Amino acid sequence: MLKEFESAQAQPIKYPITKMDDVVDDYFGTQIADQYRWLEDVHAPEVAAWVQEQNEFTEHFLNNCSFRQKLCDELEMIVMGETAQPPFQIGKRWFQFRAEVKQDQMVLFCGSSARDINTVLLDIDKLSEAEGEPLILGATAISPDGQTVAFMVSRGGSDWSIGRFRDIPSGRDYEEQITGLRLTRLSWDSESKGVFYFQHEISKNGDYTFAPYRPDGVKYHRLGTKTIDDKSVGGLTIAGAVLDPCVSEDGEYFLLQGQDITSFRQQYIFYRPAADLDAEFLLLQNPDKSPLSFVGSKDGYLYIATFFDAPNGRVVRVPALDPSVEKWVDVVPEDKDYPLSSAGEAAKLVGEFVLSVHENLANNRILLTRLDGRETKVIQPPLEGRLGSSSGAYLKIEATLSADGKEILFPWTSPFIEFATIAYNIETGTSRFLGTPRSHLDFENCSSEVIWGTSPDGTRVPVTLFFRKDLCSDLPRPVMFYAYGHAGFSVALKPYRPERVVWMNNGGVLAMVHSRGGGEFGQAWHNAGIGTNQQNTFNDCIACIEAVQQSGWTTPEKSCFTGASGGGFTTGTIMTQRPDLIAGSLPEVGLFDMLRYHILASRATEEVGTSETEEGFDTIFGYSALQAVRNDIPYPSTLIFIGQFDNRVNPAHSYKFAAALQATKQASERPMLLRVELDEGHGTVRRASIVRSRADFLTFAAMTTGLKVSDPVS
Incomplete structure (x- = not known):
């Protein structure tokens, strides 16, 4: 641990006082205390006062770090530029x-x-x-x-x-x-x-x-x-579903794509001619209710990405007048090694082709297939990475034909590259960067390495390390583990983040854990980490941390763990199940009180479970971080992030978890901090807020792992 982190704790840490209630709930004969139930009333004046005290306390603690401003300056150069x-x-x-x-x-x-x-x-x-x-x-x-x-x-x-x-x-x-x-x-x-x-x-x-x-x-x-x-x-409303309206790019069809709010899965496509508002809707749905998404339409056919009868996904052509499953024809067949992306759009019509996006651990494999399915080419970008997207957490394929129709243009990104445009020549099969890739790393001096861990049930799980070769010659290194493990999303869906760049520019290593619950290996991999299988996600992460540490890359004293949203849920569970593995924990917008998940305005009960049934309670109680906190266990130093107006993950999860950690015996020696971003929601959007938030994130990560912070890289 850094000397100034130790000096920041020279005196026992005294937290703002948090009152405790005598609330006890009965779950099928098991009595569970909920001492911080009052923090669920997030609009109450006393909760607002408590949040203000917590923010002031966290600010005071982090302000004792001499390199906090250096990190802020480096982030400002990256985030606030033109x-x-x-x-x-x-x-x-x-x-x-x-x-x-x-x-x-x-x-x-x-x-x-x-x-x-x-x-x-x-x-x-x-x-x-x-x-x-x-x-x-x-x-x-x-x-x-x-x-x-x-x-x-x-x-x-x-x-x-x-x-x-x-x-x-x-x-x-x-x-x-x-x-x-x-x-x-x-x-x-x-x-x-x-x-x-x-x-x-x-x-x-x-x-x-x-x-x-x-x-x-x-x-x-x-x-x-x-x-x-x-x-x-x-007149369409479906219980438990959100319907997303759109008009196809060729203007022929009006579509409603339905996502089930209990599972995150897009399960319905209603469509009809765009020119006739009174026409009856036709329904496209997988018989097994597995995910599907609209790819495009042309000449009386719809093109659909589907996981029906194909655990790794495929793209099919469907007659618009008769969408029955018997009429579906494969255009992009299922690939047993590279599953279709299941987070948002999996493919898109571009001219006379289908451009499909497949998972390859932290990277994407991009295929270009003629609409008749007779020819498929693998697009080889100049550097490894993923299809870029400006559409939040979900992939939106922003590929277009060049003006002369000879090239397909699409955005590209990676942990090393913020943004690049790839131009793929359809005739020659070659690709190039269109202009100079935007990066704040010497990406030609960067590298990656895959290490495999083995989960308790024997499943081998990969973790990808990203680092600057010139700064990681001496081991062990500070390693920041990142995981998600939910909703079928790849952990690398949004690989480029400014704090990761600064981390690597200062000699840190980024480790992305491809745990079950994600989409790296198709629907079977996803299903193996949800509901009653949720513990597999946490076992996978633990196995990967141990594998990286055993390989010599790092040690528990130089390791921290982070994740956001579903990844915040994972982080809270990892730190309470195996606190000995990491020195720092940085959960963001996470789920911690899983027993009251269904009450705190959350939705994906099929994905993470619910305590409403006895079987569900028995399962979810095993990985609910809030109820796992024990007074005599030394948990890793923790900084919890949440947005004041987050209505996907109720801030009460973070408030109650922070209060419980601060009440433990070892909290007087190891900081348990809460940072509430005012006037922000499920993730920070405004650039100035990003700088402040990520500077505090990196300050804490560096303090807990011993990362040496250098002067900003110009």
Whole structure:
């Protein structure tokens, strides 16, 4: 441990006082105390005061670290610099998202040509100032004629958003605003007259923070009219499902893609001709209710990525007039070695081809297949990595044909590269970087290595290490383990993060654990880590930590563990089940009170389990981090992150877990800290907030593992 970490603890740590309640719940004859139940009332003044005390305490503790400012400076150079996304054309106009140096959120510009995109169309920071609200820009959608932008804004990063509209030629906003939007988008009709959207029941008291999912159905809003007059579309509502509306790129079909909120799985596709709002919907669904997603449509056929009768996924062609399973024809057959991605879009129609995305541990394998399925090529990018996406946690394939139709362009990323555009020549089969990859690492001096651990049931589990070769010649090194292990997502879905760059630039090693519950090896791998199999996820992570330590790369004193959301859940469980394996724990937006998971406004009960049944209680009690905390066990030093307006993971999980850890005997010697990001939700969005949050994250990780922080890399 670093000397200044030890000096920060020269005196016993005295935490803010947290009161305890005499609350006891009975779970099928087992009595469980819940001393911090009062912290579940997150809007209560006394809870707000407690949060303020916790934040002040954490700030004071971290401020004792001399290299905190160095880390902040390096992050600021990476995060707050000038940045731009590729320009795109809709109608006769060109658009581009850009941010100037130290600008908090991206600004949408428009112009008449690709070389003249200089008119500010949407600046959310200025809108926030004008309206006196901390607004966050969500999804945007330009009408097909390029005349109107529909955009979603939320307060403090909440999932609850409001849909608004701006006339592009005049820059003026329309009066109407659509409320009750959550985990949806605004999708224009093909004539640019209005948008489709999925609405939840509107909260009677105006507080949406932790309102449950109560679908009110798909609706259509005609631009320039009152939203109260919006018409329901098809009368479709499915209990426990969110329906995402969209119009196919060829304009032929209006689709509703349904995700089951208890499992994260997309299980339904309803569709009908886009030109006929009164037509009956047809249903596409896997007979076994396994995941499926829309790929595209052309010449009377739908192309669907499906995991039915194919645990590793395949792409099929479906006659639009008869979508019965018997009529499905394989276009991209199942690959036994490289499963389709199951986190969002798995494939996309690009010209006369299907571009499909397959998992290959931390990397993607990209295939290009003709629509008749007769020819498939493997795209070999210049460097290993993954398909880039600007769509949050879910993969959105942003591949397009070049203007001359000879190349396919798509974004590329990796732990070493923030952003690059790959141009793949269809005729020659070669690929190149279009422009210079954006990176804050000497990526040609970076490397990776795969190590395999063995779980208690004999399953071999890989962990991929990423590092700078010139800084890791001497072992052992500080290693930051990262895991997710949920929802069929690959742990490397979003590989590039600024804190990882700074970590590696200072000689740290990043270790991504490909545990069961993720999607690295298809649906069987995913299913082996959910529900009653959830413990496999944690066993896999423990096995990988031990394997990396036994290989000589690191030691328990130089190891820390982190993960966010489902990965935060994993982190809390790892640190309570095997506290001896790591020196630092940094769970973010995690689930810790699993006995009350179904009560605290959460949803994926099929994925992680529920205590509502005796069998479910027996299972979930074994890995609920809050109830696992014991007074006499020395847990690793811990810094918990949560957003004030997180309504995917209730902040009460983090509040109660922090309070329980601070009450343990060893907490006077090992810090147990809570950091609540005000005016943010499920993850930090604004760039200035990212700098502050990631600087504290790295400060704590370095303090606990002994990472030596150098001067910022210019």
